Amino acid sequence: MESTLNTTTLKNIIFDLGDVIIPIDLTAPIRNFAMLANLPEDEVRDLWMQHDIVGQYETGLIDDEAFRSHVRQLVKTRNDAPDGWADEVIDTAWNTILLDLPVERLERVKELTTKYRVFLLSNTSPIHIRRVNDVLKGMNQPTLEEIFEKVYYSYAVQMMKPSPEIYQHVLADAGLIAGETAFLDDNAANIKAAAGLGIQAIHVQPPLTILDHLKDV
Known part of the structure; x- marks a missing residue:
């Protein structure tokens, strides 16, 4: 699994949502x-x-x-x-x-959209996405669908990470080359599956956040 990004080839960034952009408590x-x-x-x-x-x-x-x-x-x-x-x-x-959404992470994602093609890929449900978007609106922020070039929700594509098919779907649908694409996720199995397809996969684990992993891109 990758720990650093090859910024010379990087053109696209795919984010997970839970525990990458917004902290969660699974229990x-x-x-x-x-x-x-x-x-x-x-x-x-x-x-x-x-x-x-x-x-x-x-x-x-x-x-x-x-x-x-x-x-x-x-x-x-x-x-x-x-x-x-x-x-x-x-x-x-x-x-x-869903826990409190750190606005600094959101702002960093928005900054990155000016330099890269940025996407969201999440195993999630409609109730959760509606809630996140309501929270964003309450913070005077754009919705997820407005922030990212395209969002890929498991319930919509009827596939879940870490199935290789869901990554292949995103690459094909968005016209991305794996080696030019970074993927950030908190789940080791999801990272391993993405890396197996040649994607630059970054395992996001506390205390590090996307602010640390993406500070030099």
Whole structure:
């Protein structure tokens, strides 16, 4: 896996979203659904994994309504609401994965768009993307779709990292050459898959951020 960029050939940069641009807490939604349902966190986590709700949702196999329905069915709520949790309750708990967005990272990405073709590639869901864009608007910032030349969401292309096919799709769709393209992600498996295709893959891990990795480009 690459640790530095070959800036002489660099023309394109692909960013992951979670823990690269916006910090996330992967454990928060399960913790919050468990509290809402008055169930042990381990039990909710096991149900989540057993039924692969996230995988189905983030590859577009189920839509928002079906996702919420699955949550209601799997995590049987112990309250008096006849139809279980309201949509807003589920969405709010699901969005607790998203932490405060560091504006300096966003500004750096915007600067890079003046020199490079810049893209977003994220394993994500529609509820999360709507929330991120709402946060951006509240910060008087452009939406993700306005910042990047093109965004590639797993639920829209119906593929997920680290499948090689999703990287090949982005390269082909955007007309990119792998060796001229950098990809920044926090997940080692995603980085390994991208590097296997000849992409300049940078593993973003604390305490370093994209501000450190991209300071000289």
